[in-house]
Amino acid sequence: xxxSLHPVLExxxxxxxxxxxxxxxxxxxxxxxxxxxxxxxxxAALIHMLAERFRITKAVGxxxxxxxxxxxxxxREERQIERLRKLAEDAHLDPDFGEKFLRFIIDEVIRHHxxxxxxx
Amino acid sequence: xxxSLHPVLExxxxxxxxxxxxxxxxxxxxxxxxxxxxxxxxxAALIHMLAERFRITKAVGxxxxxxxxxxxxxxREERQIERLRKLAEDAHLDPDFGEKFLRFIIDEVIRHHxxxxxxx
Numbered sequence: 001x002x003x004s005l006h007p008v009l010e011x012x013x014x015x016x017x018x019x020x021x022x023x024x025x026x027x028x029x030x031x032x033x034x035x036x037x038x039x040x041x042x043x044a045a046l047i048h049m050l051a052e053r054f055r056i057t058k059a060v061g062x063x064x065x066x067x068x069x070x071x072x073x074x075x076r077e078e079r080q081i082e083r084l085r086k087l088a089e090d091a092h093l094d095p096d097f098g099e100k101f102l103r104f105i106i107d108e109v110i111r112h113h114x115x116x117x118x119x120x
Numbered sequence: 121x122x123x124s125l126h127p128v129l130e131x132x133x134x135x136x137x138x139x140x141x142x143x144x145x146x147x148x149x150x151x152x153x154x155x156x157x158x159x160x161x162x163x164a165a166l167i168h169m170l171a172e173r174f175r176i177t178k179a180v181g182x183x184x185x186x187x188x189x190x191x192x193x194x195x196r197e198e199r200q201i202e203r204l205r206k207l208a209e210d211a212h213l214d215p216d217f218g219e220k221f222l223r224f225i226i227d228e229v230i231r232h233h234x235x236x237x238x239x240x
Binding site for chain 1: 146155162164165167168169172183184211213218221228
């Protein structure tokens, strides 16, 4: 490192970090950058939660197959939807979206189970 | 409470808790009930995370409108997808599903922004 009489100028001479692809928020607006950082943290949490959920549903699939339990349980699904709609409402989230989200996840679970059948 | 010579029999005479609609896991199998409890906890966390994410994207929409910033940023979306695919892979989740999930969320964000425009 060499000394500089104009450290601030020298800093601004470099490419700004928000121009770099590695900086996700990529904006010169500090308020927008803050919002984007929060969104990115939440997205990372969501992805890890989903990974854990699918780990469990895979274990459920294996357990049900091993113990000859029925693969689907329509009553359980109905109760899950009812509960998630209520939770969504309490969190000021559109209950229809809450239900749509659960169906999106369940579709993926079914896809995993079908894949497992083809492999097994 | 009255005393009973056959407490176990008396217990099983009652409707089993897993037959009740209020019990989400609704199974007599303790292993399956454990899996279901974990899934239900994760689903509650996911719903609350999503509620917080939409709170932030609503604030972003309002902030962009107020400061006359462009509503969409294709470069940002591209970077988010790239990052989520990587995070999904690290968490042993199908990267295609990670991307599909982000698009599912972004579609809902766009729907919110369109609704806000109609109201505002």
